[in-house]
Amino acid sequence: xxxxxxxxxxxxxxxxxxxxxxxxxxxxxxxxxxxxxxxxxxxxxxxxxxxxxxxxxxxxxxxxxxxxxxxxxxxxxxxxxxxxxxxxxxxxxxxxxxxxxxxxxxxxxxxxxxxxxxxxxxxxxxxxxxxxxxxxxxxxxxxxxxxxxxxxxxxxxxxxxxxxxxxxxxxxxxxxxxxxxxxxxxxxxxxxxxxxxxxxxxxxxxxxxxxxxxxxxxxxxxxxxxxxxxxxxxxxxxxxxxxxxxxxxxxxxxxxxxxxxxxxxxxxxxxxxxxxxxxxxxxxxxxxxxxxx
Ligand SMILES: C[S@@+](CC[C@H](N)C(=O)[O-])C[C@H]1O[C@@H](n2cnc3c(N)ncnc32)[C@H](O)[C@@H]1O
Numbered sequence: 001x002x003x004x005x006x007x008x009x010x011x012x013x014x015x016x017x018x019x020x021x022x023x024x025x026x027x028x029x030x031x032x033x034x035x036x037x038x039x040x041x042x043x044x045x046x047x048x049x050x051x052x053x054x055x056x057x058x059x060x061x062x063x064x065x066x067x068x069x070x071x072x073x074x075x076x077x078x079x080x081x082x083x084x085x086x087x088x089x090x091x092x093x094x095x096x097x098x099x100x101x102x103x104x105x106x107x108x109x110x111x112x113x114x115x116x117x118x119x120x121x122x123x124x125x126x127x128x129x130x131x132x133x134x135x136x137x138x139x140x141x142x143x144x145x146x147x148x149x150x151x152x153x154x155x156x157x158x159x160x161x162x163x164x165x166x167x168x169x170x171x172x173x174x175x176x177x178x179x180x181x182x183x184x185x186x187x188x189x190x191x192x193x194x195x196x197x198x199x200x201x202x203x204x205x206x207x208x209x210x211x212x213x214x215x216x217x218x219x220x221x222x223x224x225x226x227x228x229x230x231x232x233x234x235x236x237x238x239x240x241x242x243x244x245x246x247x248x249x250x251x252x253x254x255x256x257x258x259x260x261x262x263x264x265x266x267x268x269x270x271x272x273x274x275x276x277x278x279x280x281x282x283x284x285x286x287x288x289x290x291x292x293x
Contacts, residue, residue, distance in 0.1 A: 009021055009022075009023060010022065014030055017030045017032065017033060018030030018031055018032030018033060019031055019032070026071075026072065026074075027070065027071055027072065027073060027074055028070075028074050028075060029070065029071065034071075037067060037070075037071050040255070040256070040257055040258060041257065041258040041259075041260055041281075042064075042067070042257065042258075042259060042260065043259075043260045043261075043262055044061050044063055044064040044259055044261075045061075045261075045262070045263040046059075046060075046061035046062075046063070046064075047061075059085055059086060059088055060088055060089075060156050060222055061088070062088050062091055062092045062095075064222075064259060064284075065088055065089045065092040065154055066092040066095070066096060068152075068154050068220050068284070069089075069092055069093055069096055069098060069152065069154060070096060072151075072152040072154075072218045072220070073096075073098055073151050073152045074151075075096070075097045075098065076097065076098065076099065076124070077098055077099070077151035077152065078098070078099045078100065078101070078148055078149075078150045078151050078152075079093045079098050079099070079100040079101075079150065079151065079152050079153070079154065080100070080101050080102075080150040080152070080153045080155075080209065080212065080213070081100070081101075081102040081103070081153070081154060081155045082102075082103050082133035082136065082153070082155050082157075082205060082208075082209055083103070083104070083133065083155045083156060083157045083158070083189075084102030084103055084104035084109070084110070084113055084128060085104060085109050085113070085156070086109050086112040086113050086116065087102060087104075087112065087113025087114075087116050087117060087128060089102060089154055089155070090102045090113065090117055090126050090127075090128060091116060091117065091120065093124075093126065094117070094120055094122035094124060094126040095120075095122075097123060097124055098124060099124045099125040099126070100124075100125075100126050100127065101127045101128075101129065101140070101143070101145060101148075101150075102127070102128045102129065103129050103130075103131055103132075103133045103136065103139060104128065104129070104130060105130075105131065105132050105133075105185055105187060105188055106185070106188070107130065110128060110129075110130045113128045114128050127143060127145070129143060132185075132187040133205045133208065133209070134187060134204065134205055134208060136205075136208045136209065136211075136212060137208070137211075137212075140212065148212070149212065149213065149214035149217070150212055150213045150214065150217060151213075151214060151217050152213075152217055152218050152219070152220075153209055153213060153217070153218075153219035153220070154219070154220045154222075155219075155220075155221060155222070156221070156222040156223065157189055157202055157205075157221065157223065157239075158188070158189045158190030159190075159223060159224055159226055159235060160189075160190070160192070160195060160198045160226055160228075160233065160235055161190070161192075161193065161198075161226075161228065162190075162224075162226055162228075163190055164190075189201060189202055189205070195233055195235075199235075199238050199239070199242050200242075202239065202242070203242045203243055203246060206219075206221075206243050206246075206251065207246055207249045210246070210249045210251065210289060211249075213289050214289070215289055215290070215291045216288065216289065216290065217288070217289050218254070218286060218287065218288050218289075219251065219286075219287045219288070219289070220257075220284050220285065220286050220287075221239060221243075221284070221285045221287070222259070222282055222283070222284050222285075223235055223236045223239050223282070223283055223285065224236050224279065224281075224282045224283055225237065225279075225283075227276065227277070227279065236256075236282075236283040236285065239285060240253050240256075240285050243287060244287075251287035251288070251289060252287060252288045252289070252290045253285065253286075253287055254286045254287060254288050255285075255286045256283050256284065256285055256286065257283075257284040257286065258281050258282070258283060258284070259281060259282045259283075259284055260280065260281050261280045261281060261282070262280065264278070264280050266278050
């Protein structure tokens with residue numbers, strides 16, 4: 001490992017990875033890696049899921065969540081996912097030597113996450129929890145984690161009623177006997193029929209999250225706009241706006257990064273009749289908690 005002294009900063013030469021500045025406040029990346037991630041889009045093609053993971057209808061790839069965790073934390077820091085699903089973010093955090101807590105309302109998904117974590121030998125605390133993220137305070141208290149301030153949040157809430165939509169993809173899942181609803185629980189955000197109510201209740205959960213994140217901590221929400229009943233509901237944009245207007249608990253919106261899905265098959269939607277797009281991208285919204293600004 002060579003070190004090179006410039007005027008003030010002593011960079012650490014990490015070979016192919018580039019040069020690391022020990023004064024880097026945010027992450028363990030070199031300048032070269034930092035610049036690469038700063039591009040406003042990326043492509044991720046998830047590898048085929050194992051049998052039990054396919055059960056969950058809306059997983060994000062570990063490779064994607066790993067990139068975010070690597071950028072927004074250093075080793076040993078704490079990551080939170082309030083909509084855990086089958087545990088992708090916890091697996092990613094564990095493999096990167098971060099500590100992490102995930103909260104999932106659905107018993108079935110929680111059990112899959114628990115199983116996936118059990119077979120790994122993580123050196124850090126990787127803690128899945130069953131419950132609603134509205135009760136995050138009680139959940140953290142019950143795990144004796146109420147003194148933790150999380151360094152970073154990465155999550156993907158239900159995309160409003162997307163799972164219920166009678167789209168071609170959902171029909172295909174139904175025919176295979178796979179889930180088209182997360183749960184029948186009233187606290188499940190995915191069961192809120194009214195769009196405005198969904199936006200409000202989602203924001204209430206992120207108020208709770210706000211309280212357990214450190215000042216200057218970042219949060220990434222992966223979501224999308226939704227085409228439903230012949231019009232586009234700007235869920236990603238409304239999520240961005242709603243979280244920035246919460247009075248004392250307002251998140252600061254910093255950017256969007258677009259996940260391009262160039263591995264999805266094109267479906268004949270509205271063909272010869274009217275515009276219906278093949279939506280092959282998702283939004284990764286980047287927020288920061290800036291209390292003292
Ligand atoms: C889009 S999925 C998350 C998928 C996850 N990122 C993965 O890769 O498996 C959203 C999850 O939020 C859960 N959920 C819905 N309402 C919740 C709530 N109030 N508290 C905690 N989890 C909730 C659903 O059961 C669902 O598994």
